[in-house]
Amino acid sequence: MKKFNSLLDAARFAATISENWHFANSDETYIKDTLLTLAKTSDGEDPIDEDSFYLVSLSGAIGLCPDGEDIDWLFLVGPDDEDLPSTYTESRELNFCPKCGYPIASGANFCDECGEHLF
Ligand SMILES: [Zn+2]
Structure with a gap:
């Protein structure tokens, strides 16, 4: 997994792996353009603090690690993402x-x- 300090950087990297994402808590789906737009807005309105970082899985899923340990997966790619780890090591x-x-x-x-x- 790769670490990023902004959602936009994570989204840009994830876009090199996948083309579609769905939001973890809803049925909303995203393509590259909508994901990058959302990421820009999120970084501008709700930047993460120094202890936090975003992660991109091998499948292109994007998670937020708020405390350097627990991972909150935000954007998922496929059914395999159910196996994503819930903690970061x-x-x-x-x-x-x-x-x-x-x-x-x-x-x-x-x-x-x-x-x-x-x-
Ligand atoms: Zn030593």
Whole structure:
């Protein structure tokens, strides 16, 4: 999933994946033009705060993550979107030590810098 700081950026990216969306809480459907227009309006009238971000799934569905954890899927693409996760987790590919932030070679079991055990 990709993160975006505005709905318009998320919508633009989603439009490279899908052509149609339906609103999660109603039967309203959107095509690229109506989605982008709505996104512009939403960003202008109701911008999200710094802790929030939008997400775009692999299928092109758009969700809002208001607290960095729970995902509120707003625009869905197809029936498969029922399997979308309800919480956001950063990629588990450990690139940096979670304790000291030292860069870590993939597959390492311990941090070279501080000795933190890595999973
Ligand atoms: Zn470390």
